[in-house]
Amino acid sequence: MEQGGKTAHGWAARDASGLLSPYSFSRWVQGDGDVTIKVLFCGICHTDLHVIKNEWGNAMYPVVPGSISNHLTVCMSTQAGMRSSASTGVGHGVTKFKARDTVGVGYFVDSCRACESCSTGHENYCPQLVLTSNGVDHHHDGATTKGGFSDVLVVSQDFVVRVPESLPLDGAAPLLCAGVTVYSPMVQYALNDNEPGKHLGVVGLGGLGHMAVKFAKAFGMKVTVIGSSPGKREEALGRLAADEFLVSQ
Template identity: 55%
Template structure:
């Protein structure tokens, strides 16, 4: 008989979990493994709320096993390290992002691309090496192999830096990989939410000329004046879209709702790249001539590997890049999910875990 979450491991843990497809989160007592030789245990201080959390707790991707404790934008302070840990000590500030394990032997792992390992272990809702499931950062503490723990830069804020562990690396990685990280490159960003605002900040820090595409005209001021984007296009306005035709070297599409990509392809120069980082439920319609006539590319990108994620954090600290956040107590999390579904947040909720999650 399978053990209960509370009895799987020897170390008691406490957090918030969803128990069915309603996605309603409520307190859960569960357990975490004892600290292994290569493990780092840390007290969770802050955890960002990602749109993927909402997909998972409602089983919208069809892979969820309940109960599920989400959260993969996790920042904390080390409380214990294993005997063979080399990179961290008690008292260090650390982060854990989207993955906590991989096979360590495939081609992707050898290239520091653990996020593309076919046996990657996600931070929550997946089966760990020992056969038990993983629980995320909506909880009082975490334990992870030191390879998947990130050193937190001293001058990077903990609360507003936390979303960089997903939203940050998910946009930084494609900008770097697809050559959109050069001064003067013309980059489009579709959507101005948690991912989109991070994409704008990183692209601007690289020296790119940035155009934001949004269905909401009211977001022009926050895009141009707040985030310093160079241009703003209302994607529902055909005249504005036509004015952007053949102007961009690449586009980072962050939208997770269903939408047409044909108009975005028209905005690309020849050899332009449309990179999808959002994950809509429905498939896209793709006209072959939209690609053929400009030798254009439609690509996808997930989060980066651990080496690149550390590089991203260091870059963010150097350039003063953080997420724009609304800090909340954990008992507000269900309200926050509802607001996030309506895009009623600028631009990322972050849970003040240490000051609001109290074990019974």
């Protein structure tokens, strides 16, 4: 669907082959409170891979991946190297960011902002959650959202996070999906409270599991990785500094 804003050049899957090919489309017009972002790095999630091949039966082609259901990831810079004037990178109502800030966008880009979930900081449970890719955008005439596999993105400032200058951007991108997926419950259950004697078991050393190991070690915990692949012992104990590795079969 045409959105009437900045032209974006991206990559899209056109059918269930899942093959990506160049695709140009329009972002929506930057409104008050919106940030226009030049995408420098974008992660891809296995959820994206399911969707571009329509394995869940919900693909709305052409699909520009770089997000989805519970999963997504993007990391970028507001107009870095594109514009120098702050007003061209952010809408008039934007207070949280200025042009050239380095920012990230997670797996959703809007919600109803009024329901109980939204008012308690759990927008991910909002019935009107707008996914970053292959989502229905209730705030823009029901248009299908196009993800971060493109050169430009327009997002409400409320769904943009700041990325510290000290973080490498390619490494920061996966934090916005796999990272936050494990970080959020770990913090909710106070694994980061520095109380001694805490011991975490991580089942599976994949995209999420390896993040959990890194966070847990940073929180000062003892970590046991439980996995079915003996070949991951070295990665767990050597590269990620887990304390123990348990083969589960």
